[in-house]
Amino acid sequence: xxxxxxxxxxxxxxxxxxxxxxxxxxxxxxxxxxxxxxxxxxxxxxxxxxxxxxxxxxxxxxxxxxxxxxxxxxxxxxxxxxxxxxxxxxxxxxxxxxxxxxxxxxxxxxxxxxxxxxxxxxxxxxxxxxxxxxxxxxxxxxxxxxxxxxxxxxxxxxxxxxxxxxxxxxxxxxxxxxxxxxxxxxxxxxxxxxxxxxxxxxxxxxxxxxxxxxxxxxxxxxxxxxxxxxxxxxxxxxxxxxxxxxxxxxxxxxxxxxxxxxxxxxxxxxxxxxxxxxxxxxxxxxxxxxxxxxxxxxxxxxxxxxxxxxxxxxxxxxxxxxxxxxxxxxxxxxxxxxxxxxxxxxxxxxxxxxxxxxxxxxxxxxxxxxxxxxxxxxxxxxxxxxxxxxxxxxxxxxxxxxxxxxx
Amino acid sequence: xxxxxxxxxxxxxxxxxxxxxxxxxxxxxxxxxxxxxxxxxxxxxxxxxxxxxxxxxxxxxxxxxxxxxxxxxxxxxxxxxxxxxxxxxxxxxxxxxxxxxxxxxxxxxxxxxxxxxxxxxxxxxxxxxxxxxxxxxxxxxxxxxxxxxxxxxxxxxxxxxxxxxxxxxxxxxxxxxxxxxxxxxxxxxxxxxxxxxxxxxxxxxxxxxxxxxxxxxxxxxxxxxxxxxxxxxxxxxxxxxxxxxxxxxxxxxxxxxxxxxxxxxxxxxxxxxxxxxxxxxxxxxxxxxxxxxxxxxxxxxxxxxxxxxxxxxxxxxxxxxxxxxxxxxxxxxxxxxxxxxxxxxxxxxxxxxxxxxxxxxxxxxx
Numbered sequence: 113x114x115x116x117x118x119x120x121x122x123x124x125x126x127x128x129x130x131x132x133x134x135x136x137x138x139x140x141x142x143x144x145x146x147x148x149x150x151x152x153x154x155x156x157x158x159x160x161x162x163x164x165x166x167x168x169x170x171x172x173x174x175x176x177x178x179x180x181x182x183x184x185x186x187x188x189x190x191x192x193x194x195x196x197x198x199x200x201x202x203x204x205x206x207x208x209x210x211x212x213x214x215x216x217x218x219x220x221x222x223x224x225x226x227x228x229x230x231x232x233x234x235x236x237x238x239x240x241x242x243x244x245x246x247x248x249x250x251x252x253x254x255x256x257x258x259x260x261x262x263x264x265x266x267x268x269x270x271x272x273x274x275x276x277x278x279x280x281x282x283x284x285x286x287x288x289x290x291x292x293x294x295x296x297x298x299x300x301x302x303x304x305x306x307x308x309x310x311x312x313x314x315x316x317x318x319x320x321x322x323x324x325x326x327x328x329x330x331x332x333x334x335x336x337x338x339x340x341x342x343x344x345x346x347x348x349x350x351x352x353x354x355x356x357x358x359x360x361x362x363x364x365x366x367x368x369x370x371x372x373x374x375x376x377x378x379x380x381x382x383x384x385x386x387x388x389x390x391x392x393x394x395x396x397x398x399x400x401x402x403x404x405x406x407x408x409x410x411x412x413x414x415x416x417x418x419x420x421x422x423x424x425x426x427x428x429x430x431x432x433x434x435x436x437x438x439x440x441x442x443x444x445x446x447x448x449x450x451x452x453x454x455x456x457x458x459x460x461x462x463x464x465x466x467x468x469x470x471x472x473x474x475x476x477x478x479x480x481x482x483x484x485x486x487x488x489x490x491x492x493x494x495x496x497x498x499x500x501x502x503x504x505x506x507x508x509x510x511x512x513x514x515x516x517x518x519x
Numbered sequence: 520x521x522x523x524x525x526x527x528x529x530x531x532x533x534x535x536x537x538x539x540x541x542x543x544x545x546x547x548x549x550x551x552x553x554x555x556x557x558x559x560x561x562x563x564x565x566x567x568x569x570x571x572x573x574x575x576x577x578x579x580x581x582x583x584x585x586x587x588x589x590x591x592x593x594x595x596x597x598x599x600x601x602x603x604x605x606x607x608x609x610x611x612x613x614x615x616x617x618x619x620x621x622x623x624x625x626x627x628x629x630x631x632x633x634x635x636x637x638x639x640x641x642x643x644x645x646x647x648x649x650x651x652x653x654x655x656x657x658x659x660x661x662x663x664x665x666x667x668x669x670x671x672x673x674x675x676x677x678x679x680x681x682x683x684x685x686x687x688x689x690x691x692x693x694x695x696x697x698x699x700x701x702x703x704x705x706x707x708x709x710x711x712x713x714x715x716x717x718x719x720x721x722x723x724x725x726x727x728x729x730x731x732x733x734x735x736x737x738x739x740x741x742x743x744x745x746x747x748x749x750x751x752x753x754x755x756x757x758x759x760x761x762x763x764x765x766x767x768x769x770x771x772x773x774x775x776x777x778x779x780x781x782x783x784x785x786x787x788x789x790x791x792x793x794x795x796x797x798x799x800x801x802x803x804x805x806x807x808x809x810x811x812x813x814x815x816x817x818x819x820x821x822x823x824x825x826x827x828x829x830x831x832x833x834x835x836x837x838x839x840x841x842x843x844x845x846x847x848x849x850x851x852x853x854x855x856x857x858x859x860x861x862x863x864x865x866x867x868x869x870x871x872x873x874x875x876x877x878x879x880x881x882x883x884x885x
Contacts, residue, residue, distance in 0.1 A: 489865060
């Protein structure tokens with residue numbers, strides 16, 4: 113049944129609320145996860161409590177339970193007694209973080225170019241979040257409204273906002289606008305360290321957009337589509353079960369995954385490519401002069417881009433909504449599609465669950481890498497981009513074209 | 520309409536990786552350094568002048584506050600310098616304990632260097648791993664003398680007291696696991712491609728330049744020279760110890776990293792020998808209540824973690840305090856090599872160079 117225009121608008125609005133709500137919750141949770149993951153890697157606990165009272169100063173241990181956060185901390189202390197859930201101690205930290213950033217003094221330097229200085233964090237933020245319009249979180253309809261549901265009865269509720277036929281192009285285009293936020297923000301600060309950060313960022317993004325896009329051309333060539341959902345599904349399933357072409361595709365996707373993720377790390381300014389904000393060299397890089405909510409816009413956009421990169425990598429290389437990565441799903445289906453076990457048969461069907469699990473795993477990898485490796489130097493970063501990644505992606509592109517021709 | 524000019528930028532005195540209040544004035548052409556001037560003096564307290572107004576016993580307290588991450592080494596230099604000035608013979612047991620604590624201190628200093636140097640280059644985790652072990656040694660110091668950082672560990676003529684009961688057990692427990700800990704740091708760094716890229720060939724300083732600039736310690740030994748005062752002019756009980764001087768020939772940041780790691784292993788060896796061969800006997804020489812000097816001068820150098828740490832004393836007749844005291848601080852002299860290391864390199868290399876020189880500003884400024 114086709115929805116009327118108003119029904120369509122209402123459902124779209126609901127979808128926007130759900131998807132944006134999901135992303136907006138995931139981003140702060142990711143900052144909390146970062147504290148905890150890096151904490152555990154570094155033999156410490158990370159955040160375990162929210163210190164201080166929201167209402168007035170804390171007045172000694174006995175009075176703690178009388179303040180809101182004091183009571184909260186008591187609860188978290190209690191949580192710490194249990195084996196696994198104790199890692200969720202300190203969870204309210206992300207609320208405290210957000211409150212802190214919201215209430216901080218918002219400084220605009222006198223010498224700064226005020227209009228651009230104010231505009232650029234918004235640019236970064238808008239670009240980073242608009243991308244989610246084209247990302248298909250669920251393979252199709254998430255659920256159908258029950259027939260008796262007022263006004264919307266029987267209509268599908270999709271797990272994505274738009275089923276854009278140039279989805280990938282849209283994602284790449286909008287994501288690259290975010291760089292202007294960083295470069296303009298750095299330039300508008302009219303300060304030396306941000307300037308260096310901005311220069312680094314500009315050079316880095318120019319170098320890494322190329323291999324990033326080239327590595328995404330591999331799935332484009334293999335599937336012959338730019339639609340996010342179609343690409344994701346066809347990358348996972350539209351593969352010959354056996355034969356040289358199938359093996360070639362699996363290998364190509366395997367290599368492509370690492371190349372794309374490497375570029376993605378550079379694109380999101382994460383370690384080991386966090387040169388633009390290298391705190392040990394440039395104090396805070398491009399956002400040195402930013403404070404309060406303007407800073408947190410940059411911060412949030414970085415984390416949102418991490419989710420974007422993870423989503424793209426999961427969709428195009430790790431099998432998207434299917435269980436197995438690298439195009440191994442058809443082989444799995446071949447054996448288990450008609451399995452008597454309901455569970456095994458279920459693993460052959462697409463589900464939002466696999467997609468989210470893959471995203472979460474890749475986000476964990478982002479944090480894991482941050483805790484493990486040092487930072488590249490500016491010129492070495494350029495070397496990796498131009499001398500290693502671009503030739504690699506070009507070769508992959510040619511192989512993809514050959515595979516497409518053979519199939 | 521357009522013109523190009525060099526950018527002058529201040530690295531510090533408030534900067535995350537200048538290890539204190541070092542200010543480096545840099546001239547940048549893009550990101551390439553064209554001129555580099557370290558500006559020091561932000562932490563100058565006049566330690567040498569203060570020590571000239573304190574008695575020989577009191578002055579040692581101030582040596583804690585020069586290189587505050589290697590205070591035990593500083594204490595040893597002071598105590599032995601004064602003992603040389605007065606011709607005091609220290610009991611053998613005291614020498615052994617001093618050697619052991621000084622080597623433990625070398626480990627803490629190198630661990631702090633390892634952690635901060637790796638952090639500067641972007642590897643966060645090594646920092647906390649290194650501090651975990653450093654913490655354990657600081658507890659050993661606390662058990663020995665009640666202080667973790669400003670130890671004033673030794674007395675002129677020996678030690679104030681013998682080892683407290685249980686300290687040997689603490690040290691042995693630390694010794695038992697420390698070699699594995701070094702291996703753990705190495706798994707994160709030694710074969711790490713990015714670490715190697717950031718350190719190999721960076722901040723080169725060949726032996727000739729190093730000697731001309733007076734640079735000593737691991738920085739000199741990484742350039743191929745095997746000058747180590749513990750071997751060249753043995754003091755404390757180093758003459759009785761069996762250890763090797765760690766050297767490398769590459770003279771870059773990576774070589775210095777390897778040298779310092781090897782020095783930690785050698786320190787571990789020396790501590791074991793001290794524990795096993797600890798002689799019985801008194802720990803304090805017989806001393807007069809008040810030390811009154813003759814007209815005399817003495818220079819005593821020891822191998823501090825950062826290089827040659829020299830104490831120069833001039834005594835005057837009947838004086839209870841030094842007439843003149845000077846500290847040859849390795850950090851101060853090694854810092855001279857900074858501009859030689861970084862001119863023509865990139866901004867990120869300055870950070871690596873400051874880290875690899877292992878300067879402590881308390882000692883640079885004194």
